Amino acid sequence: MRLEWLEDILAVADAGSLSVAAERRRLTQSAFSRRMQFIEQALGVQLFDRTRKPVQLRPAVRDRLDQIARTAAAMRQLHNDLQLGDRRSGNRVVPPASMR
Amino acid sequence: MRLEWLEDILAVADAGSLSVAAERRRLTQSAFSRRMQFIEQALGVQLFDRTRKPVQLRPAVRDRLDQIARTAAAMRQLHNDLQLGDRRSGNRVVPPASMR
DNA sequence: TAAAAATACTCCATAGGTATTTTAT
DNA sequence: ATAAAATACCTATGGAGTATTTTTA
Numbered sequence: 001m002r003l004e005w006l007e008d009i010l011a012v013a014d015a016g017s018l019s020v021a022a023e024r025r026r027l028t029q030s031a032f033s034r035r036m037q038f039i040e041q042a043l044g045v046q047l048f049d050r051t052r053k054p055v056q057l058r059p060a061v062r063d064r065l066d067q068i069a070r071t072a073a074a075m076r077q078l079h080n081d082l083q084l085g086d087r088r089s090g091n092r093v094v095p096p097a098s099m100r
Numbered sequence: 101m102r103l104e105w106l107e108d109i110l111a112v113a114d115a116g117s118l119s120v121a122a123e124r125r126r127l128t129q130s131a132f133s134r135r136m137q138f139i140e141q142a143l144g145v146q147l148f149d150r151t152r153k154p155v156q157l158r159p160a161v162r163d164r165l166d167q168i169a170r171t172a173a174a175m176r177q178l179h180n181d182l183q184l185g186d187r188r189s190g191n192r193v194v195p196p197a198s199m200r
Numbered sequence: 201t202a203a204a205a206a207t208a209c210t211c212c213a214t215a216g217g218t219a220t221t222t223t224a225t
Numbered sequence: 226a227t228a229a230a231a232t233a234c235c236t237a238t239g240g241a242g243t244a245t246t247t248t249t250a
Binding site for chain 4: 027028030031034035038050051052053054
């Protein structure tokens with residue numbers, strides 16, 4: 001499981017189609033299409049209803065967009081914390097939204 | 101940022117050396133060594149003190165093992181939730197430890 | 201019939217293994 | 226001297242692009 005995958009999924013949810021999401025993710029349409037297929041294979045789950053054009057998010061995914069967004073935020077936060085090496089960020093009085 | 105990276109780091113923390121962690125992660129010593137170098141490069145951070153053998157976790161990492169473990173758990177949880185497609189897991193009265 | 205998505209193909213960088221060398225204890 | 230880690234070398238595969246084909250609306 002990769003942060004990039006979550007960002008891909010969120011991009012599709014936000015953009016409403018694979019092609020537009022591809023642009024936002026700075027990939028060609030075909031590369032992005034293949035990447036989503038790979039992610040679905042890796043997760044062992046169909047993420048989209050492909051009998052619609054543009055593709056529609058499956059309900060199971062739609063219902064978890066919040067969880068996906070928060071998990072992605074947690075990953076980015078950790079990435080930052082490790083980079084900055086700021087020891088005190090774990091002791092915050094008010095945790096960042098991603099951790100609430 | 102990848103779940104596998106977090107698991108690699110946790111494996112080193114737990115095992116106390118790269119070679120033992122490599123076994124646990126089912127990689128050869130050399131492959132694991134290179135992988136950790138790649139992760140450090142990707143994060144832009146030195147994770148270990150390499151003037152010791154076995155390597156020692158840098159304090160900035162040691163201080164964040166909890167955060168790393170919780171973030172990894174959140175990723176695994178999401179992975180599972182997506183696979184199972186169980187819509188209700190987001191509505192739990194008592195959230196799983198990884199989300200508290 | 202037009203837009204969206206999937207596929208065929210080609211190419212190169214990534215990531216793995218084995219064997220060997222370097223380094224800290 | 227020994228155990229741990231890094232490096233050299235080789236190979237296979239992943240993941241990108243362009244061009245084209247298929248499919249839904």
